[in-house]
Amino acid sequence: MPKQVRHDTKRKIEMATDVKTHPLIVSVSPHVRDEESIAKIMWTVNFALLPAFIMSVYYFGPRAVYVTGLCILTAVLSEHLFQKGLNRKITSTDGSAFLTGLLLGMNLPPAVPFYIPIAGSLVAVVITKMLFGGLGYNIFNPALVGRAFLLISWPKLMTIWSTPTAQFLAMDARTTATPLGILKEEGAVKLMEVFGDKASLYSQLLMGNRAGSLGETSAIALLIGAAILIYKRYITWHIPFSFLGTVAVAAWIFGGRGGLFTGDPVIHLLSGGLMLGAFFMATDYVTCPTIKKGQIIFGIGCGAITMLIRLKGGFPEGVMFAILLMNCFAPLIDRGVSPKMFGAVKKKEEKK
Template structure:
């Protein structure tokens, strides 16, 4: 541990820093809604995420990527506020280790490391990830005057998607848009996530093809199923602004390493994620769905690029042949 603190060096990555800038308002709002435990959890997760990467790079480059900080922050923001520290530590170590370092480190991971870690603890510690939620604070100073909030023990005060699945009830739009609802640490405020998304798109940090294809396909698929009478699927707009869809589409699906490299491929990739999210939300056991949808999209990303490049090469060869015979 002392050696880690002594030898720590960072690899500067401007793109990763922009993502961190976009996340700062979301972190501050999370503290307001859920208390200072959010910050201590973030600090613990970031430390162990960086430590895990350092173990692998200490004898080569010796530098920790700024990407691991992004991974740690994103992972923390997808957790319920009451997640035990030890569960979060296991999750981030697993995510960085098996979602990134075993594949060769930064730039070689086929899956989003933050989601790999979250999926692991979601499956192995479901009670901490799906049952225990915190009642958000209201008014000034909100969570800035508290370490943490009260645990919720009734369905009527659960997260927007859990509430809809259990009772068919939808929360007030003001709550969903502002973030004054129970849920994962950084996924509740639709407005802040949208503003962060605009910043990332304007600075060309996030792929517009991915973001718009995820959101567009989600809306279309939700609308189709709603019109067909599937009561377990909420109307497209409510589904868009509740749960972790916006956060996943803007911060997770756009990971440049685990998503396709071609523009056409990113559109197909986004469509897969949007459609699969609706299917999982409506027909599977999970109230969210975006996490597993993105990991499924990651699986197909290399194949999608291969198919796109093959089609382009085929069209180019066909055009060249037509020209030569012209």
């Protein structure tokens, strides 16, 4: 009996969503006619990440393909098997599991052993997404939860940063500290020493010739991808720009060692996972506020927490925790800034 009920509801949902096979369905407004679909958006975002992926392969060699591929494979496969096992509609080809795997892979250091991408993808897809009800119901960004899980579980393995070599077959790269790690431990002066002068530091950070997670290093490639998404209007400027702006302002005011207003915002903007996080992960439709005003608050919150962790916290990088923390506040922010309902009357204050 319960099985029958479940089947019926499933069929109803399918009928309601699939307009092509049921063209005469009448539904409540709004009647939007558009070619957009989940799959189209997701595959476009995947495509927008392609430049950053190419740069990661250029700098880190076959390891990049191996780690990212393992992540994607596990993510898609686990979503498929989970939905198959629970008799749900199988959506593993709509690109969202692929995107989760791709983002997770780009957030991992190059030299991780094979079980780290697999465990991370499983946590990301099965625990963070599917157990909460699938795409659209997850509270947290799946890829980031996967990475947080890995960072807390294997703190040593997750902080081995290989030196970028840009030689395709150099497998055993030496390890080094990330720019943010150097900044945290030894300050900006040491960072300048490592990279030469200021101009070469900026250009190296922009191109991505630095240690770090696979996909986060090349700011220019990420910006190209972000431009595609903004041009297609899949993301708006609100979250990324308020996020980056807050980081820049906070870095300028509090980032310097010589007192207030002596920090270097460019280093903070171009290093760490900020570009990847601000354009591709904070803007995840499911886990950010839907109202524009709320998105600006969300971005400012992300930036503030990021800088708090970078400057005062125990970790050198805080983008991941910042986005995850703000994810929990997204529904609250939406409630706080939701516009007044049309025709609703403001409650009169009680007379005393």
